[in-house]
Amino acid sequence: MIKNYFRPSTIDELSELKIKTNGYLFSGGTDLFVKIRAGAINTDTVIDTKYLENEELKIENKKLFIPLNTTYTELRKFIKANQINPIIENIVKTIGSPMIRNRGTPVGNIANASPAGDFVLASYLLNASVILKPSSKKIPVEEFIKGPGKIELEKEEFIYGIELEILDDYKFYFEKVGRRNAMIISIASIGLLIKEDNEKIKDIRIAFGSVAPTILRNKEIEKSLIGEKIDKNLFKYLANEFFNLSSPITDVRASKEYRKQLVYNLTLKAYINLYEKVVI
Numbered sequence: 001m002i003k004n005y006f007r008p009s010t011i012d013e014l015s016e017l018k019i020k021t022n023g024y025l026f027s028g029g030t031d032l033f034v035k036i037r038a039g040a041i042n043t044d045t046v047i048d049t050k051y052l053e054n055e056e057l058k059i060e061n062k063k064l065f066i067p068l069n070t071t072y073t074e075l076r077k078f079i080k081a082n083q084i085n086p087i088i089e090n091i092v093k094t095i096g097s098p099m100i101r102n103r104g105t106p107v108g109n110i111a112n113a114s115p116a117g118d119f120v121l122a123s124y125l126l127n128a129s130v131i132l133k134p135s136s137k138k139i140p141v142e143e144f145i146k147g148p149g150k151i152e153l154e155k156e157e158f159i160y161g162i163e164l165e166i167l168d169d170y171k172f173y174f175e176k177v178g179r180r181n182a183m184i185i186s187i188a189s190i191g192l193l194i195k196e197d198n199e200k201i202k203d204i205r206i207a208f209g210s211v212a213p214t215i216l217r218n219k220e221i222e223k224s225l226i227g228e229k230i231d232k233n234l235f236k237y238l239a240n241e242f243f244n245l246s247s248p249i250t251d252v253r254a255s256k257e258y259r260k261q262l263v264y265n266l267t268l269k270a271y272i273n274l275y276e277k278v279v280i
Contacts, residue, residue, distance in 0.1 A: 001044060002036070002045070003045070004021065004044060004045040004046070005045075005046055006023065006045070006046070006047045006048065007047075007048040007050070008047065008049075009052060009053060010052070011160070012134060014049065014133075014158060015134050016156075017047050018047065018156060019155055023043060023045030023046055024046055024047065025049055025111075026047070026108075027048075027049045027050055027068060027107070028071065029046075029103065030100050030108070031104075031112055032046070032108075049068055049069055050069050052068075054067045054069060054160065055067050055161065057070055057074065057075065059082065062165065062166050063163050063164065063165060063166060064085065064166055065163050066106050066107070066161055066163075066164070067107075067160065068105065068159055069105065070106060071101065071104060071105055072092050072096075072102075072105070072119075073098075073101045073102045075092060075106060076088075076089050076092045076093065076101070079092075085126065085164065085166055085167060086172060087122065087125065087170075087191065087193060088122050088164075090172065090174050091118050091119065091121065091122045092118075092119070092122075094118060094174075094176065095119070106119045107159050107162060110123060110128075110141065110144075110145070110162060111151065113145045113147070113148060113150055113214075114148060115209055115210055115211070115212060115214055115215055116185055116186050116189075116209055118176065118186070118189065120141075120209070120215055121189055121207055121208075121215055122164075122191065123141045123164065124141060124191075124207045124215040125205050125207050125217075126165045126167070127140070127141075127164070127165050128141040128162050128163065128164050129141065129163045130162055131159070131160045131161045131162065131163060132159060133157065133160040134157070135157055142214070145214050145215075146214075147214060148213055148214075167195075169195060170193045170195050170203075171192075171195075171196070171274055172191075172192060172193050172194075173190070173191070173192040173270040173274055174189070174191045174192070175190055176188070177189070177262055177266070185253070186209055186210050187210060187254040187258070187259060187262065188209065188210045188248070188254075188259050188263060188266065189208065189210060189266075190206070190207070190208055190209075190263075190270060191205075191208075191209075192205070192206045192207075192270050192274075193205040193206075194230070194274070196230065200229055201226055201227065201228050201230060201234075203226070204225050204226075205217070206238065206242070206267070208246065208266075210248065211247070211263050212246055212247050212248065213247070216246055216263075218241075218242075221241055225238075232268075232271055232275075232276075235267055235268055235271035236268065238267050239263070239264040239265075239267035240264070242263050242264075242267060243261075243263050243264045246260050246263045248260060
């Protein structure tokens with residue numbers, strides 16, 4: 001039961017409240033209040049961030065800055081209006097329902113640190129940095145997220161925003177597999193960005209959700225493929241490599257064996273959809 005509600009208007013006030021009350025921050029509350037009702041989080045104090053004076057969505061030096069109170073709907077509109085990073089729009093439109101997207105926030109998805117988080121997957125692909133206040137630290141997302149629900153955050157700190165790379169001329173593919181079509185929490189997911197040069201790889205980024213304690217991405221494998229010819233054999237190699245690297249769990253949604261097979265299948269499906277798809 002919530003007994004204490006605060007709505008700070010400055011960074012210092014928010015930070016002080018976080019230390020003094022040990023309360024939980026929220027903006028949309030789409031995850032927090034569900035967890036409180038389910039007993040997964042035990043708190044009687046919440047701190048509303050929506051009254052904080054913070055920056056707006058902006059593009060600067062080929063980077064996209066997403067402040068903490070930005071909703072998925074606002075982000076999607078901004079991306080479409082500015083014609084940037086279409087993979088984010090492709091991912092965001094699959095998150096929850098319109099009502100969830102109108103309240104839920106990308107920063108909240110990062111704070112949850114779930115390997116099933118769709119925006120978390122996008123943040124790994126786009127080399128996101130997490131910006132903290134009041135310390136002004138800027139931490140790569142793969143260092144900030146330590147495991148399911150575990151993040152690198154001091155008691156006085158909070159996530160002020162996220163900074164993503166803006167990429168041009170990339171092909172992209174995203175798919176998540178779930179047990180139902182609406183409001184899917186993924187059993188497994190894949191995100192792929194690929195830039196070509198004369199049918200060879202100029203840059204490639206591939207990541208998987210729900211198949212390891214954090215988003216599964218391997219930059220060494222990606223670097224080793226620069227200059228390689230794009231064909232089915234290359235994607236079979238990727239499928240095998242990530243099948244072996246994946247370490248999923250069995251839960252109520254799927255077995256670990258099924259998730260590992262999805263890693264392999266989704267990688268080949270990405271190739272088919274990007275390079276063998278026939279439009280009739």
